[in-house]
Amino acid sequence: MAARLLNVSRMALQQFSILAKVASEDSILYKTAILRCCQGINNKCFLQSVRQITFINTQTSGSIWKSVTGVSNVGKKRGRARGSRRFVDLNKNRRLGEGQKGMQWPGLNAPIISRREGRVANKIQVLPPNPQKQEELIKLREQSMKKRARNKIPPLQRGWTGNKLPGTSIGYPDPVEDYTFEGFDTRVLEFKRVATMTGTLGRISRFSAFVVTGNGNGLAGYAIGKAPNGRSALRKAMNRAAQHLIYVDRYENRTVFHNFYIAFHKTRLFVEKKEQGYGLVCHRALKTICQKIGIQDLYCKVEGSSKNIQALTKAFFEGLQRQETHQELADRLSLHVIEYRPEMDNIPRVVATPMSNVREKREEGEEEVDFETLYYDGRLPLKKPKQKPFYFNYQSFRRKLKQDYRYRNQPDALQLRIVHGLQPDYEVNRPKPKPKMKQ
Amino acid sequence: METFEKAMRLTRICRMLYQDFKRNKYLRTSERFISCTSIRCDDVLSSGRSTKVTEDRDPLPLFMSEEVQTWLQKMTGFDIEKICAPRPFEADKPTYRLLTNDELEKEKKKAIQIAKRRIQMPPVMKMRDGTSKVLQKDPDLNMFSKAKHVFTDISFGLKDRKRFIVVREPDGTLRTATDKEHDRLNQIYNPQQGRAPVMPRMFEEEYLEKTLEKGQYRYILDRACVQFDPDNPDFIRVAHRTYEAVCERHMFDVLRSTRHFGPMAFYFAWYKKIEPLLADMVQRDLLSDAVDLIKLYFKIHQELSSTVVLEENIDELHIIKNFCEKMVKNPNYKGQLQLAIQAYEAALTSQAKRSQSKQIN
Numbered sequence: 106m107a108a109r110l111l112n113v114s115r116m117a118l119q120q121f122s123i124l125a126k127v128a129s130e131d132s133i134l135y136k137t138a139i140l141r142c143c144q145g146i147n148n149k150c151f152l153q154s155v156r157q158i159t160f161i162n163t164q165t166s167g168s169i170w171k172s173v174t175g176v177s178n179v180g181k182k183r184g185r186a187r188g189s190r191r192f193v194d195l196n197k198n199r200r201l202g203e204g205q206k207g208m209q210w211p212g213l214n215a216p217i218i219s220r221r222e223g224r225v226a227n228k229i230q231v232l233p234p235n236p237q238k239q240e241e242l243i244k245l246r247e248q249s250m251k252k253r254a255r256n257k258i259p260p261l262q263r264g265w266t267g268n269k270l271p272g273t274s275i276g277y278p279d280p281v282e283d284y285t286f287e288g289f290d291t292r293v294l295e296f297k298r299v300a301t302m303t304g305t306l307g308r309i310s311r312f313s314a315f316v317v318t319g320n321g322n323g324l325a326g327y328a329i330g331k332a333p334n335g336r337s338a339l340r341k342a343m344n345r346a347a348q349h350l351i352y353v354d355r356y357e358n359r360t361v362f363h364n365f366y367i368a369f370h371k372t373r374l375f376v377e378k379k380e381q382g383y384g385l386v387c388h389r390a391l392k393t394i395c396q397k398i399g400i401q402d403l404y405c406k407v408e409g410s411s412k413n414i415q416a417l418t419k420a421f422f423e424g425l426q427r428q429e430t431h432q433e434l435a436d437r438l439s440l441h442v443i444e445y446r447p448e449m450d451n452i453p454r455v456v457a458t459p460m461s462n463v464r465e466k467r468e469e470g471e472e473e474v475d476f477e478t479l480y481y482d483g484r485l486p487l488k489k490p491k492q493k494p495f496y497f498n499y500q501s502f503r504r505k506l507k508q509d510y511r512y513r514n515q516p517d518a519l520q521l522r523i524v525h526g527l528q529p530d531y532e533v534n535r536p537k538p539k540p541k542m543k544q
Numbered sequence: 545m546e547t548f549e550k551a552m553r554l555t556r557i558c559r560m561l562y563q564d565f566k567r568n569k570y571l572r573t574s575e576r577f578i579s580c581t582s583i584r585c586d587d588v589l590s591s592g593r594s595t596k597v598t599e600d601r602d603p604l605p606l607f608m609s610e611e612v613q614t615w616l617q618k619m620t621g622f623d624i625e626k627i628c629a630p631r632p633f634e635a636d637k638p639t640y641r642l643l644t645n646d647e648l649e650k651e652k653k654k655a656i657q658i659a660k661r662r663i664q665m666p667p668v669m670k671m672r673d674g675t676s677k678v679l680q681k682d683p684d685l686n687m688f689s690k691a692k693h694v695f696t697d698i699s700f701g702l703k704d705r706k707r708f709i710v711v712r713e714p715d716g717t718l719r720t721a722t723d724k725e726h727d728r729l730n731q732i733y734n735p736q737q738g739r740a741p742v743m744p745r746m747f748e749e750e751y752l753e754k755t756l757e758k759g760q761y762r763y764i765l766d767r768a769c770v771q772f773d774p775d776n777p778d779f780i781r782v783a784h785r786t787y788e789a790v791c792e793r794h795m796f797d798v799l800r801s802t803r804h805f806g807p808m809a810f811y812f813a814w815y816k817k818i819e820p821l822l823a824d825m826v827q828r829d830l831l832s833d834a835v836d837l838i839k840l841y842f843k844i845h846q847e848l849s850s851t852v853v854l855e856e857n858i859d860e861l862h863i864i865k866n867f868c869e870k871m872v873k874n875p876n877y878k879g880q881l882q883l884a885i886q887a888y889e890a891a892l893t894s895q896a897k898r899s900q901s902k903q904i905n
Contacts, residue, residue: 363640380635440642443651447636450628450662452655453648456640464644476640525742 166195191250198245207232265389270296270314271414272393275339278318278347291318291343292393295414299331312338315415318346319397322358326350327394327418353398353425357381360402362431365480367424368409372416375486376424377404380446390414391421398425406486429480431457438474439464606844607668607810615836616665616806623801627659632763665806668814669775674723676711685716694721696729704730705773727773738770747771747782756789765804787811796824813841819877822864823884831860838867861885 161169170193176186202210211217211227219227258273265272270293277289295315300308312335319325326349330342356362356378364377374391379402385392387405395403410416431442435457442457467473478485496502522528606612643651697708709721709729721729731741745751747768755764764786772779787808790796799805812818818841825834842849848871865885872878 380637382635434642438642440644441648443641443643443648444638445641446630446638448630448633450658451639452624452628452658453641453643453651454625455648466646467644474642476642521740521742524745527742 193250197249198242207234275343278343286347288320289318290397291316292397293339294390294393294418314338314342316342316346317394317397318343321397321399323353323355323399324350325353325398327422351422351426354428354430355400358399360400362428363480364477365424365428366482366484367420369420369423370413370416371410372413372420373408374420374424375406379404388417390417394418394421435459602670603668603814604670612840612843615840616809619809619833619836620663620805621801624655624659626801627662663803665803666769667774668807668810671777671780672723672775676719676722678717678719679710680718682716687714689714694729696733698733704734740771743778744771747778752782752785756786759795761786761790761795761798762802784811791820794820794824796821809837813837813844819872819881823881826864826884826888835860835863838863
């Protein structure tokens with residue numbers, strides 16, 4: 106074959122090489138170039154057959170990707186596919202037959218009859234070059250490669266944990282006739298799938314949503330809603346909660362009137378009244394409920410079941426409603442209710458005075474009422490002292506404490522020195538290195 | 545003589561220490577009640593500014609006189625909720641009690657005692673003389689140490705202001721401590737709660753202005769009372785600047801029922817600037833306070849006392865008017881005061897008319 110090729114005249118070879126250069130990128134033109142070349146030499150020569158069919162252009166892109174990055178099914182189960190590269194579609198946004206040149210093939214990648222120029226048949230032609238075409242293609246491909254960003258929920262409206270619903274805000278209830286629930290906000294307390302067995306249909310599962318809604322100013326309500334669809338269960342619960350609003354009286358619009366004990370089923374709550382700025386230190390569900398009611402300072406200890414959110418909520422609302430205001434207490438006992446606040450030098454501040462019949466004197470041997478435990482129903486919450494770490498009595502830890510003792514004020518003192526500009530600059534006071542001895 | 549003997553004793557001890565130091569290469573205190581401190585970054589600490597003394601008279605005897613005290617206390621007022629207003633530290637859990645009438649009365653009496661302690665006025669004093677006296681110069685001790693040596697008498701029961709503190713300079717001079725050194729060393733041996741060893745930066749002029757802009761007059765004055773003695777030049781500077789700021793913005797009511805109102809009124813009377821405060825008192829229908837202020841003014845400046853008649857049976861408004869006419873020279877202040885008096889009179893007449901019409905009805 107090689108010897109025969111040598112017979113090809115120089116002219117023909119030149120012609121071929123020029124054509125081949127032009128057409129090397131497009132296989133169809135390449136073939137026509139070879140054909141013309143052969144005609145040009147009057148069928149006197151044979152050309153070496155070109156291997157057009159290779160592994161690359163016979164396989165689909167999917168299978169080629171798989172051959173490189175593929176992991177067996179067993180491997181997938183064991184997590185080997187976790188770090189592998191994602192499939193990139195290189196033909197994305199490419200049109201069939203267009204090629205590098207930008208060919209127009211009527212019937213393949215262009216309509217046969219052009220609509221623009223008054224119903225004239227389109228021609229096979231090379232379209233005018235578009236220099237940005239390659240860049241546009243790459244840009245489009247990269248865009249499709251990117252993961253779609255999840256829309257961010259503001260941190261205060263996210264749930265208690267992860268991507269779960271409980272704790273999240275689901276807006277305000279639907280208006281009832283003319284009344285729009287302005288200023289209300291609803292939070293999910295519990296969201297779960299529940300099922301029932303029926304004789305005819307078998308297991309039927311639905312979603313159950315337990316929500317609390319409130320305006321943050323004393324008005325709040327809770328309800329449960331069930332529906333085959335999660336979203337409608339939430340709506341149902343929210344609107345039902347709006348129908349069961351309760352007004353909760355608060356002390357100074359920020360905390361409860363007194364400590365109290367309340368129980369519902371196996372859930373027992375010890376709620377404590379707290380000073381301004383204390384915050385909500387309690388179960389997360391109670392915290393959410395308090396925020397909706399408008400309670401800002403409260404401590405609560407849950408004993409018994411703290412997982413039963415419905416019982417927890419019911420107990421808390423019941424306890425809040427059973428509260429006795431200071432005025433009621435003063436009237437009941439015919440005594441003044443006096444508050445002592447440490448930040449106000451513990452001067453007595455009269456919170457409530459009985460409407461009538463104030464008691465002048467206490468009877469002999471009569472004990473003073475303990476306001477702290479007055480509403481605890483004869484119980485006391487278990488208050489454990491803070492446990493010391495296991496190494497507290499180790500000799501090594503004692504030694505460490507002893508060593509640290511003399512430096513105990515240094516962090517504060519350092520800060521003070523820096524504030525007053527008295528902290529010596531390290532660079533200035535660093536001891537100078539000793540000169541090296543000459544050898 | 546006594547101080548001199550004390551100083552000599554200290555010098556002897558210092559010498560012994562020096563010999564001891566030479567022998568043992570470390571310092572050892574020879575007497576129990578004497579302790580020795582060396583100070584290095586002294587130059588940084590003692591660089592503070594001081595305001596010049598403009599007035600030679602000592603205001604303390606006048607301020608402490610019974611008459612003046614009663615006037616100032618009356619002016620201050622006694623609103624117990626404001627005296628014991630929540631302080632800017634973290635609140636703690638409140639306690640509640642259920643009391644009978646008798647018990648409540650007793651508690652209220654106790655509260656009044658607490659409030660009275662809270663409302664004690666810091667004395668208005670002359671600026672102290674902070675120079676140190678050289679007790680001895682001992683050229684033999686020149687360069688015995690690179691640091692100054694400070695000797696403090698830490699005997700039990702000594703009061704801070706009377707404590708004897710001397711400094712041996714590296715060149716051998718023995719001198720009494722300056723006021724700044726005195727304060728700092730007292731704070732080291734007998735620390736007082738809330739007082740910083742170095743003046744907090746909020747009292748520096750730049751930061752003080754910022755705090756004044758926020759209107760935290762009470763906070764500034766309270767903290768200054770903790771930080772400084774009342775004759776400290778810095779205290780006087782801070783207090784005076786705060787009073788001026790209060791006057792500029794007419795925020796006198798912020799300081800009513802606090803321990804700072806009396807000294808403020810005294811300051812205005814002392815420097816003859818009582819007019820804005822007087823106008824404020826008239827506006828708030830506190831005529832007796834205004835008259836007291838005028839009395840205080842003439843008590844301080846006795847050379848002017850013949851100009852306005854101050855007698856018990858004369859109408860209060862008349863005295864104020866008289867004062868406005870005769871004593872106020874600044875047209876700005878005069879206008880202010882006259883306006884306040886006119887508004888007060890107008891209010892009086894309208895009230896009278898209303899009561900008349902009521903009677904007719």
